[in-house]
Every structure is written in C-alpha cells, then in structure tokens.
C-alpha cells in the first residue's frame with residue numbers, strides 16, 4: 001500500500017508543472033532524448049508506471065505509441081487520462097494491473113525512489129519484467145545518492161539542521177527519512193548509488209543494458225540553464241555533450257537522476 005505521506009505530497013498537485021521550472025526542463029529534455037533512443041519504434045505498447053499527469057505519456061501518444069499510465073494517485077490518473085490517446089488507471093508498481101507479456105516497454109519513472117526497501121524495489125522491477133514482452137525494454141529512473149546534499153545546499157535547505165540530518169542518513173544508507181512532512185523536503189525516499197542498480201535488477205530476473213545519466217553535472221547550471229535552453233544552438237550543443245558522457249561511470253552519480261535500461265536475459 002502507498003504510504004500516506006506519498007499520497008498527501010502528490011495530492012498537492014506539484015507534478016502538474018514540476019518539469020516547467022528550474023532544472024525541470026533539462027530533466028524533461030534529456031529523459032525524452034533517452035526515451036526516443038531506447039523505446040521500440042511506434043506504434044508500440046508502453047506501460048507508463050508512475051506516469052503522474054502523463055507528462056511523457058501525452059507526447060508519446062502524440063508520437064504514435066499506445067500508452068497506458070498506472071499511478072496510485074487518482075488526481076494524476078484523471079489528468080493523464082484526459083490527454084489525447086492516453087489511457088490510465090490507479091495502480092501500484094509492486095502489483096501491476098496488467099497481464100503477463102502485454103507491453104513492448106515498461107517505464108518506471110518515479111516509483112523506485114518512493115520504495116524504501118530493496119525488496120520492494122526488486123518487486124517493482126520483477127512486475128515490470130512480468131509485463132514486458134520478450135525483447136521489450138524496461139526503463140527506470142533513480143535519484144542519485146548525492147543529489148539531496150547538493151540540491152539542498154544550492155537552495156539553502158541545508159541551513160536547516162533537520163535537512164542536514166536527512167542528508168547524513170542518505171549518505172550512510174540511501175534513505176531520506178523525511179521525519180517532518182510539514183517541512184516539504186519531498187517524501188521519504190531512497191536515493192541510489194549507481195553501482196547498486198545492476199544487483200537490484202538482476203535479483204528481479206532482468207539484466208541492465210545501460211545506466212544513463214539524465215542531467216549529468218549540468219543540473220546545477222542555475223539561472224544560466226534557462227538562457228541556454230532559450231537558444232536552440234546552445235541547447236543542441238549541451239545535448240550533444242551530455243550524450244557523449246551519459247554512460248561515463250565516473251560521472252553517473254554527479255547527475256541528479258539516472259536511468260537504467262533493462263531487458264530479459
């Protein structure tokens with residue numbers, strides 16, 4: 001069952017425009033860039049688990065994919081289902097409401113960092129593996145072990161001793177133990193070390209093909225990011241640079257998010 005703090009957090013409606021400000025547009029652009037290279041060609045059936053308001057499902061449907069969103073938050077599901085070509089239902093990554101081998105691709109862009117126990121994350125991977133067809137792909141997002149420390153520093157959350165305590169816990173074991181939900185430091189969450197991804201995936205019977213940095217080190221570009229994104233030539237140059245280093249192991253943890261691309265062995 002979904003923890004109430006996670007439901008309460010998302011019911012505040014933040015996912016509607018999370019990717020529109022700050023480092024959000026870079027996360028979106030780069031995630032889309034990777035998806036267009038790793039998903040099977042359209043038309044293919046995509047199960048978007050944790051798809052929220054359909055921020056990726058809508059554009060994928062517009063590109064010719066058949067997309068079904070599964071998300072535990074009813075408000076997300078209603079908004080996703082209102083997008084042209086997208087269907088949606090309430091559900092949980094650990095017990096997907098989908099038959100075996102019914103999708104060409106399964107996206108887990110969000111559920112994994114909300115599952116604090118390794119066994120639960122492995123369950124989500126195993127469910128994705130059950131639902132994806134042989135030859136299909138599972139793409140999952142994780143938040144880096146070091147993202148909260150640097151993000152908190154830049155946004156001055158780090159001035160709050162409660163936040164400093166949260167970061168200490170993350171650095172030791174990955175768990176962001178959000179003891180005071182009123183402070184809005186996200187929800188309790190799990191922030192991955194890039195090197196532990198392959199083990200979680202293989203325990204679920206899948207094999208990691210690639211682990212790819214989403215924003216790379218540029219998620220901390222601050223106000224310069226908006227200037228770069230307003231200039232198509234510089235945006236293309238930035239995307240080219242990020243593609244060149246996206247699988248560089250020494251840079252993976254410097255990205256706020258990374259994506260694992262997995263398949264059946």
Ligand SMILES: C[S@@+](CC[C@H](N)C(=O)[O-])C[C@H]1O[C@@H](n2cnc3c(N)ncnc32)[C@H](O)[C@@H]1O
Pocket residue numbers: 002006010015019049050051052053055070071072073076091092093094109110111114141
């Ligand atoms: C930060 S949002 C990401 C939304 C979108 N996929 C994206 O990448 O921008 C995380 C999403 O995961 C969903 N989620 C949280 N726990 C989940 C679970 N156990 N199963 C499925 N989805 C879950 C939330 O409701 C939310 O929509």
